[in-house]
Amino acid sequence: MDFTRFKTAKTQRGFTYAYYFTAASAGKPTLFFAHGFPTPAYLWRRQIAFLEPLGFGIVAPDLLGYGGTDKPTDSKAYVGSGMAQDVVDILDAEGIEKFIAIGHDWGVQVVSRLITYHSDRLLGIALLAVGYLPPMPVGVDFTAAVKDKLGYDAYAYQRFFAEPGAHLTIEKNFDSFFSLVFPLPKSATQPENIWREHMCVDGKTKAWIEGNRTTELVPYLSPEDKDYVKKTLLAGGMEGPLCWYKVFLSGEASADDTKISKEAAIISKPLLFIAFNDDPICLPEIGYEAHAAYVRPKSNLTTKAVAGDHWALLSNADEVNKELLEWIERLSV
Template identity: 60%
Template sequence: MDFKQTKTQRGFTYSYHFAPAASGKPTFLFSHGFPTPAYVWRKQIVFFESLGFGIVAPDLLGYGGTDKPTDPKAYVGSGLAQDIVDLLDKEGVEKVIGVGHDWGSRVVSRIANYHPERLVGCAFLGVGYGPPASRYADPIAQSAQIKEAVGYDVLAYMQYFIEPDAHVLMEKNFDSFFSLLFPVPKSESQPEDVWLENMCAAGKAKEWIVANKTTGLPPYMTFEASRSDKEYYRKALSQEGGLCAPLCWYKVLVDNYNAEDDSKIPESAYVLNKPVLFIAFNKDPIGLPMFGMATHAAFVKPESNLTNKAVEGDHWAVMSHADELNKLLLEWTEGLKL
């Protein structure tokens, strides 16, 4: 992947992959999450570029070749959305199909709230639309309510991720961090459900890293391929600014200024009136399909604008089920008749 750089109105330098669209083809904005720079989209980028689609795939704030501020205030939704609009303006791209995964769905959500005219549609993969916080909505404070609804603490890992020095040990014990974030699926040879038993249980994520626990590699990473992938992440996350900045994506949510920033959005902009594709990842214990389904039922209008699909993958289905996801995204996009 080749990257360009530009400075946004907020003064941040962004690194991004760009490919212009062929005549008559729309442009995709691929918005990644934690802890993956734009590199996580490589299988989507190769597929859609080969078909003539335009691509804008930034390393979002805190990642890769993009600036890495460590003040959580830099990660408020209005600022992140404006940064992306600045990239589009730089390349003369008027409208895009926003595609979000993990925290990238929050960026697409805020573009939809603040700059709906720049979107022809939204595709949320695994993690759905994130409506604005109408009041102070610390997600950790909601853990008990979520636990009652689903039977376990979906957000337990956040308690560790927001600790001031969490990044230090994560970087030191990188192999352990990598094993925790990219888990081997539960099987006869791997009896532990790594995320359910460690990310979704109080104190267990920290215990995993402190103990420097490691596992094998997930099956979507063959030895040769994953060795280069893992080294890419090692360099990006432990040698080029580390994890302090990426973890700010979590820290901003537990500070009041996130809700204060969201309060700028008028309630009339909460509803998505563009075509929306939601692809649920049925084996993700954190990004549960029920969350996206409920949110989209409430905020996507009219109902005919919503298309629901699913794949039998975990949180990293963008890699493990790339061919299936690409096909679903292509079929939906072609159905828009742009």
């Protein structure tokens, strides 16, 4: 990733964002990339390396709490309406009116609020691993609903991430945290399904990190990749990134969503969903259900699936890139 391509812009809310930028070639659309937890825009390096030489414009910010962007510790700063406006402010600074939005993990929350607040700016939407996140009704415990549906507590880890002081525990035992978030797959030498057994059981995420348990590095990350992510996260601290969970579990995100009308929640632009079949937390069927309920007309929806866990955009980058490119090229933009 060419770090000399990063620029900064100040948004209407007063936050300074750092973002990777390449102008589009004539006739090519701009692609906006929204990363999730716990990586900055660096997450998208394999997609950018593939798509940028083809002439596509690239806007890939370090989202709020990450990298070179501001890191407020008040969770209210992370509500969807505010972050969607921040994105539009960045694109306005570059004179980009229309764009294709691509999200992964919590980046899908940002893209989902671009849909509900700024649909007129979108040429298309691509969601990886996580499906569309419609407005969350006030008082609904989404984590409990998912537990009832799946039969296990898929979002148990989020309760630890939202605890006071969780950022200090993670910072102290960062290598343990990294081993858990980027898990080695189950194998003859590693018999556990790490996410299923330690992210999806109440108390186990905290126990793993407090116990400072570590594993070997996954094959799709180099030591240099890990060093970069570790350096940027520890430099800014983990309190900001964990606010993405706090705003969700506190009900502040739901309160913010009350501003969204039923009509605005409908997806009227072409949408690509790339499911990652081996992800035990962001299961494909949850995305399938959301898209069946909200995409209109149904012909706007394209669904693909690839092997790999939550990080298939890194481990199976060639396949993910192929699906993205084929879909983008079919769009009438």
